[in-house]
């Protein structure tokens with residue numbers, strides 16, 4: 072894949088990165104790369120994620136799910152890093168097997184989804200690294216109950232993906248459910264290239280070896296210089312722009328199939344880098360749709376943001392029929408893809424013309440290989456950025472705080488955090 076930083080330079084944009092600042096940062100990239108390589112070699116927590124293209128056993132995943140070969144639907148029950156990677160692949164790639172995700176615990180949504188799918192034809196994958204996440208376990212109990220109500224033997228159609236211990240591991244052992252292990256040292260938001268992200272893809276019939284090959288190709292390009300590594304180039308550019316005031320990063324893929332990828336990216340960027348008063352705020356956008364809702368702000372609003380464009384350079388196309396409708400002749404006979412490309416070029420130029428910074432990431436196609444490249448590239452970018460910010464990339468104490476508070480409120484234990492809920496101030500106007 073390719074990264075183009077041209078529209079992030081200070082010759083185009085404000086904030087923008089001076090070319091010599093990139094050269095200076097390259098020395099820090101060399102140090103960061105050494106740190107990352109040491110972490111990978113020693114299988115340190117988090118850094119181990121960048122070894123997944125080599126360590127993930129695709130055969131093990133295929134074997135674990137082979138009893139679900141006839142499933143017409145795969146339902147993943149998980150949240151955050153235990154859902155978004157699989158969802159990115161499922162929504163990025165076409166399959167005859169439908170994929171659904173239960174992450175939120177909105178009761179109306181859960182009930183309506185469970186009413187709308189044929190549970191007897193559904194493989195259920197319950198995913199939780201910790202095995203204790205309340206939303207996931209509650210949703211699983213709802214799914215199990217719905218299956219029992221429909222006379223479906225849930226134990227025949229459920230498998231779990233989890234860590235060594237926890238409620239989910241106990242459940243798997245008690246009911247002899249097939250279980251895949253979440254690899255050690257891999258936080259949820261970095262786990263798409265493992266059992267966590269790939270089991271659903273395998274059930275959907277996707278070529279998970281190709282996903283890993285694409286990722287490996289990007290791994291091979293990590294080097295001591297940002298000028299040789301798209302991943303490091305992107306991570307450095309985001310850091311450098313943030314330092315100069317672009318505290319918001321709008322992820323704007325130009326492919327409908329990458330809409331969920333932007334959600335995955337938002338978790339990766341926010342949870343990994345949002346620490347010690349630092350980090351960019353990720354925003355999700357979609358080209359060309361959000362040209363018609365957000366672009367006004369991106370071009371003419373405060374100079375506090377950058378846009379990350381992601382573009383596949385090839386895609387299946389769809390012809391726009393010829394027309395004699397007055398004024399529309401220029402569209403007739405073209406392709407929708409040509410129109411989308413023109414929209415992309417115009418938006419990128421529109422930002423540059425008003426000196427708003429953007430970075431372009433390109434893959435050849437939204438296919439297994441291209442997604443593997445893209446996902447790995449952004450994970451490595453994020454790890455590199457974490458080194459430049461000097462934050463603890465692989466922890467998320469602020470999220471854990473909220474989890475404890477919610478659990479305390481529900482009577483799931485004695486947690487001081489729950490007391491803060493009573494201390495909240497209000498100013499209600501009716």
Ligand SMILES: O=P(O)(O)OC[C@H]1O[C@H](O)[C@H](O)[C@@H](O)[C@@H]1O
Nearest residue numbers: 151152153199200201204259470
């Ligand atoms: O996989 P689980 O342990 O269920 O965790 C699911 C999610 O929980 C929390 O919200 C964490 O901040 C996320 O990083 C994690 O992905």
